[in-house]
Amino acid sequence: MNIGVEKADMHEDTTVKVLLDNSVTEMFMNKKMAVKYRFKLQKLDRLVIVRNVDRTNNSGEAITYQVKVNVYYKSHIERIRIDIYNL
Secondary structure, rough: EEEEEEEOOOOEEEEEOOOOOOOOOOOOEEHHHHHHHOOEEEEEEEEEEEEEEOOOOOOOEEEEEEEEEEEEEEEEEEEEEEEOOOO
């Protein structure tokens, strides 16, 4: 599915493909995508450990950055925070 994403700090927008999963509790963006589209990464005050569904720690790195964006889909607009993670 394609959605519009505007960099909240720069008011620069692009259209990106997203995968929606209604069972997740957070929003994630791959770090490569964040770098490719030059999103401004905001360092978190403390890192977030990622856990698997069985409550074990994920083998990937912790989440240390986020981006803030405005998301556009049809007539809906919403400002959201997306955690950056190597998916």
